[in-house]
Amino acid sequence: AQSVTQLGSHVSVSEGALVLLRCNYSSSVPPYLFWYVQYPNQGLQLLLKYTSAATLVKGINGFEAEFKKSETSFHLTKPSAHMSDAAEYFCAVSVKTGYALNFGKGTSLLVTP
Amino acid sequence: DGGITQSPKYLFRKEGQNVTLSCEQNLNHDAMYWYRQDPGQGLRLIYYSQIVNDFQKGDIAEGYSVSREKKESFPLTVTSAQKNPTAFYLCASSPNGVKSTEAFFGQGTRLTVV
Numbered sequence: 646a647q648s649v650t651q652l653g654s655h656v657s658v659s660e661g662a663l664v665l666l667r668c669n670y671s672s673s674v675p676p677y678l679f680w681y682v683q684y685p686n687q688g689l690q691l692l693l694k695y696t697s698a699a700t701l702v703k704g705i706n707g708f709e710a711e712f713k714k715s716e717t718s719f720h721l722t723k724p725s726a727h728m729s730d731a732a733e734y735f736c737a738v739s740v741k742t743g744y745a746l747n748f749g750k751g752t753s754l755l756v757t758p
Numbered sequence: 759d760g761g762i763t764q765s766p767k768y769l770f771r772k773e774g775q776n777v778t779l780s781c782e783q784n785l786n787h788d789a790m791y792w793y794r795q796d797p798g799q800g801l802r803l804i805y806y807s808q809i810v811n812d813f814q815k816g817d818i819a820e821g822y823s824v825s826r827e828k829k830e831s832f833p834l835t836v837t838s839a840q841k842n843p844t845a846f847y848l849c850a851s852s853p854n855g856v857k858s859t860e861a862f863f864g865q866g867t868r869l870t871v872v
Contacts, residue, residue, distance in 0.1 A: 654798060677859050688762075688848055688863035689801075696859070735800065739859055745791050745816065746861055750800035 647672040649719075649736045651749035659757050664708075664723040666752045668736030671717065676738045678719045679746065680710055683733040692734075695719060706730070731756045760785045764849050764864035771836070771843070771871050779834045779867045781849035788854040790832035791861060794818060795846040804847075807832055808854060836869065844871045 652667040670676055677696050681689040693704025700712045710721045719736065733753050737746040762783045771777045783790065789808045793801040803816030807826040821840025826832055832851075836843045846868050850861040 679860055681863075686846075686866070686868065688764075688865045689850075689861075690863070691860050694860050745803045745806045747803075748793075748801040750798060 646747070647676060647738045648747050649678075649738045649749040651734075651736050651752050653752055654750065655753045655755065657755040657757060658726045660728055661725050664721070664726045664730065664754065666721040666734050666736075666754065668710075668719045668721065668749060669717050670719060670736075670738050672738060678710075678712065679737040679739070680704065680708070680719075680721050681735045681737060681748075682706075683735065683751075685732075689735065692721070726754075726756045728756050728758070730754060762849060762851055762862055762864035764847075764867050767865065767867060769867055769869045771869060773871055774838045776835055776837050777843075777869065779836065779847055779849075779869070781832045781834065781864060782830055783832075783851045783862075783864075784830060785851055785853075785862060786829070787851035787862070788829070789852045790826070791850045791852075792816075792822075792824065792832070792834045793848045793850065795848060795866075801848065804834065843869055845869060 648671045650669045679694045680692040683689045693702045695712045703709045708723045733751050735751045736749040739746045765780045791806040792804040802818050805824045807813035823835045848866045849864045852861045
């Protein structure tokens with residue numbers, strides 16, 4: 646089965662510092678990979694997705710992620726954290742069109758002044 | 759505007775009662791999904807439907823039921839058989855095309871059993 650593992654349930658960074666949220670996937674076939682963000686009591690919003698077109702994917706709000714097949718990773722980064730980035734982040738995988746996404750357990754990002 | 763509407767946003771239920779959560783989409787998507795979210799557990803799939811009049815169990819379907827009579831609607835019933843129904847429920851949809859496989863989410867319904 647296809648799955649993702651997010652390392653670190655909580656990450657804390659200072660405002661202006663690099664954000665790095667880790668995601669490793671397990672898949673026997675080339676995967677589709679996604680990062681979503683969730684603010685309190687809201688639904689999930691897509692940040693970016695990897696669908697094999699390019700290994701470095703740029704998303705909204707200055708986030709990007711790099712697909713590394715050799716490391717089975719799809720880590721999310723942002724050069725400079727902003728207070729508004731504080732939220733829950735989910736990595737997800739899908740290997741077949743139209744099938745449900747399998748989500749990691751999420752990483753809560755805290756940004757301190 | 760196109761999107762997914764879940765209602766109500768907050769729902770309270772007495773133990774032993776069934777309750778139905780509404781999910782409507784006007785994105786013309788074929789596939790729809792229900793997820794349950796609990797703190798620290800991510801999103802777990804309850805049911806999904808790839809086409810009208812067809813649906814499949816997800817990882818935690820016990821105590822839940824769904825229907826898909828219309829393309830736009832995918833209601834979820836939480837039955838009295840669900841032992842721990844208090845949670846945040848998210849509905850999502852996606853097109854069944856080749857290149858566009860992300861899911862679009864509603865704003866969620868928070869169900870509390872009292």
